Amino acid sequence: MDYTLAQYKPATFESLAYEGTIRKLVYNLGYPPELLEWTFDWKYMVRGLVLDKKRGNILKMDRHKYVKVAYHGFTEMSKEDKVATYGNTLIRDAFDEPDYALIDTLFSLAEAYLFAQLVDFKDKNPGKVPQGADYSRMYKDVRAAVDLCHRDGTLKQMVAKDPKRYINEDISIVPMLKMLRDSGRSTFLVTNSLWDYTNIVMNFLCGPQTLDGTSNFDWLQYFDVVITGSAKPSFFHDENRASLFEVEPESGMLLNTDNGTPMPQVGSTFLRLPLKSLKKTSCRVFQGGNVGHLHKLLAIESSSQVLYVGDHIYGDILRSKKVLGWRTMLVVPELEREVQLLWELRDSRKQLRLLRNER
Numbered sequence: 596m597d598y599t600l601a602q603y604k605p606a607t608f609e610s611l612a613y614e615g616t617i618r619k620l621v622y623n624l625g626y627p628p629e630l631l632e633w634t635f636d637w638k639y640m641v642r643g644l645v646l647d648k649k650r651g652n653i654l655k656m657d658r659h660k661y662v663k664v665a666y667h668g669f670t671e672m673s674k675e676d677k678v679a680t681y682g683n684t685l686i687r688d689a690f691d692e693p694d695y696a697l698i699d700t701l702f703s704l705a706e707a708y709l710f711a712q713l714v715d716f717k718d719k720n721p722g723k724v725p726q727g728a729d730y731s732r733m734y735k736d737v738r739a740a741v742d743l744c745h746r747d748g749t750l751k752q753m754v755a756k757d758p759k760r761y762i763n764e765d766i767s768i769v770p771m772l773k774m775l776r777d778s779g780r781s782t783f784l785v786t787n788s789l790w791d792y793t794n795i796v797m798n799f800l801c802g803p804q805t806l807d808g809t810s811n812f813d814w815l816q817y818f819d820v821v822i823t824g825s826a827k828p829s830f831f832h833d834e835n836r837a838s839l840f841e842v843e844p845e846s847g848m849l850l851n852t853d854n855g856t857p858m859p860q861v862g863s864t865f866l867r868l869p870l871k872s873l874k875k876t877s878c879r880v881f882q883g884g885n886v887g888h889l890h891k892l893l894a895i896e897s898s899s900q901v902l903y904v905g906d907h908i909y910g911d912i913l914r915s916k917k918v919l920g921w922r923t924m925l926v927v928p929e930l931e932r933e934v935q936l937l938w939e940l941r942d943s944r945k946q947l948r949l950l951r952n953e954r
């Protein structure tokens with residue numbers, strides 16, 4: 596759902612993540628209060644960058660996994676430094692965890708920016724960061740603070756109060772879902788968000804909004820199965836034995852618990868909103884489980900029957916495509932600008948090609 600159906604507005608949503616993260620670094624992790632004065636340029640970082648946690652560098656790789664551009668904090672490294680650090684031809688670096696972090700989701704732009712800011716800050720004021728905090732530890736702190744913002748309601752409560760401020764409206768979603776339904780296909784939603792938040796975001800995207808601020812469940816008519824709190828990518832692992840709980844949409848309670856007593860969702864940070872009673876819908880809502888449960892619920896006989904759309908190459912696509920053999924589609928909103936630039940620069944690119952051929 597997130598960044599697939601719901602496109603967040605980076606200027607407001609990523610700034611919210613940035614500010615929430617800074618507050619946690621200052622109030623929970625011992626960073627100095629002057630961080631609260633820092634500002635965020637949401638256009639600076641892009642997906643696809645790699646953070647070198649140990650050295651405090653931000654890398655742009657080319658398609659062959661060579662470091663094309665390297666920055667230390669916000670300062671570009673000289674060609675000599677770059678080659679000396681990353682040009683070793685005998686031992687090829689994997690540029691992967693645990694020494695490197697991949698900025699592979701739009702949720703990570705704020706943390707990459709903050710990491711670069713902290714690298715510069717530490718270089719200029721070594722005594723001002725918490726004692727013993729090297730670049731790797733600062734990255735770990737930023738990661739932990741971002742993670743907490745996602746879990747403790749810092750982000751989701753603000754989005755729930757005013758979805759329009761943080762999520763782009765998209766009038767093409769309902770016609771697309773209707774078209775899929777009318778074609779007779781089954782549709783499912785698998786999201787790592789919990790039910791309360793999923794319902795708020797999907798209500799906003801699929802409207803119509805109720806005037807009294809109550810929530811309705813009209814959007815469920817477009818799906819056969821909704822799985823929330825799915826914990827992707829482990830959802831796609833066969834050996835994942837996570838229990839599947841049915842969620843009662845009106846109360847948000849988990850049903851079919853061990854002793855049969857409905858149970859509130861663990862980790863939900865929401866106060867209960869007033870809810871309209873649910874119109875009869877055939878869609879069933881769940882929390883947890885794994886891909887085997889989904890296959891059974893939808894009576895999927897062959898992987899090739901499934902088309903799965905996601906935004907996270909690791910969390911959504913890698914395993915579902917390579918191991919399960921599903922058909923997949925990766926949502927990359929950045930491509931729109933990329934394609935536009937390729938078109939605008941077509942004459943210069945043609946010129947370059949001709950010059951290259953003459954060499």
Ligand SMILES: Nc1nc2c(ncn2[C@@H]2O[C@H](COP(=O)(O)O)[C@@H](O)[C@H]2O)c(=O)[nH]1
Binds near residue numbers: 599702741745746827
């Ligand atoms: N605990 C964390 N949750 C995170 C982080 N980054 C994103 N998220 C949450 O994941 C879901 C994405 O859902 P999906 O629909 O795309 O599957 C959403 O609820 C985010 O808040 C993180 O670093 N830590």
Ligand SMILES: [Mg+2]
Binds near residue numbers: 596597598599905907
């Ligand atoms: Mg997503």
